[in-house]
Amino acid sequence: MIEIKSWIGIPLLALLFCSTITTTKEGVKVVSQSAPDVKLVDVVKTFDGSIEVVDHLNLDIPSGGYVALLGPTGCGKTTVLRMVGGLLAPEAGEIQFSQPSSQTAFCFQEPRLLPWRNVRRNVGLPLELAGQHDFDQAVQEVLGLVGLTDAAERMPAALSGGMKMRTSLARALVSNPKLLLLDEPFGALDEVTRFRLDEDVARLVRGRDTTVLMVTHSISEAVFLADEVVVLSPRPARIVERFRIDLGERLPELRATPEFALMTSKIYEALRAAMGEPA
């Protein structure tokens, strides 16, 4: 019921995205593909053959779902994300996709912008590398969504940290990904900017036909954005506890509600227990 509620705020945005899809050549293919559901089955990963990073991890990320991985520093969260993105191969076990994940987008902790390209051309990079040449319209639209229309011609060196991350987010969204992997994307930003970007992500990604896996250190960010928060143990990463987050539409006011505070403190306790600290 709550999920239906979260849909109500979205249709306009969804329409906007659909128009992007149908106006681009590649778009036709995009429509026929829907968000994959991703299954990690008994995934094991070691580094240098001895240090165990991920220990028989089983995780199910449903199609269109938003899962956040929380855990202590160095627990292997990022390794899990990179394996899902195909940047690393698991040693044992399997990562299954309900369909080929041809449209995967990453957003890293660093913005990773090309300093010699302005914002517009940085955002257009994935489309350009995919062999698309008339990407101006798609870029303009996504820049509008992240509030960077006026900064389109600026160089990265002239942007604030928050604007760089917005550019990075716009670049991840421009190819209309079906699987979005967020690796602690706003970890280096100040709290206010971070909250605002979280609200943007909620508005742009939640409820869209996109499966999202996010790694974060911030409990409140995880609760604010995800449908499900997975708490991992210190290395090697194992699932300690999973929390279903049914908080409805993700508006800024949500952070002030008792439900939000309760969920945050529950997860905090679980995380502390996972790290072996007495309650």
Place this chain on the structure above:
Amino acid sequence: MKGGLRVWYVSWPPLLVVCLLLFLWELGVTLFSIPPYMLPTPWQVGQALVDQPGRLLSATGRTAIAMLLGFICSAVGGVVLGSCLTLVPLARRGVYPLTLILQMVPLVAIAPMLVVWFGWGIPSVIAAACIVSIFPVIASTLDGLQSVDPGLKELFRIYGAGKMRTWWMLGFPASLPSIFTGLRIAAGLAVIGAIVGEFVGSYGGDHAPLGSVITSALKQTRTDVVFAAIILAAALGFALFGIVNLLGWLFLRRWHSSAR
């Protein structure tokens, strides 16, 4: 500070030092009555410069062409070779140590061979200018390509970009600051290469370039002409360096701190 004022602010101290040195030089030669064939006075050198302006200018022009062509060869060749060595790791391990030979073998020693291989006149001079200036370009290209941000490389891998596209859209632009450092060094070396090449393998007479002007003037103990030619050769080096700097500024000013 405004433009004109700034130029003056930057240039008056070295100008003053140059004037002082010229004065001491003139004074020294006169005081110790050094014969002109050993060391001409600055005044005599200035006289030689304006004495036969046509001959010296055309000589400078000829050297400039050879130097410029040699420099372009080393710039293009160096970037291409440096890039190939990065794209093919085995080639890098096999060939890079050999490119050091270009740096270590004295140019004066191989210049006569260049004449044998490339023929008298401008071809061997271009070859000399290129050989002596290519190594810094290769080294700086390699260095630039190897220090490309791994995060950006990963980004291109995620987007499925091939080796050539990654080079063109990431490696090459990211290496430009480093490449321009190499080109600045190469600019100075190209003049040296051209003059040495001309010492060994150029025609004299009316179509003589600066290097031949120097050798023939030495035979006639016209040291004033030798100095005049040296000044012009140095001016060529400065001009090429200036052009490289200007190009670097044009390419990098929008994004790299070295050009601000």
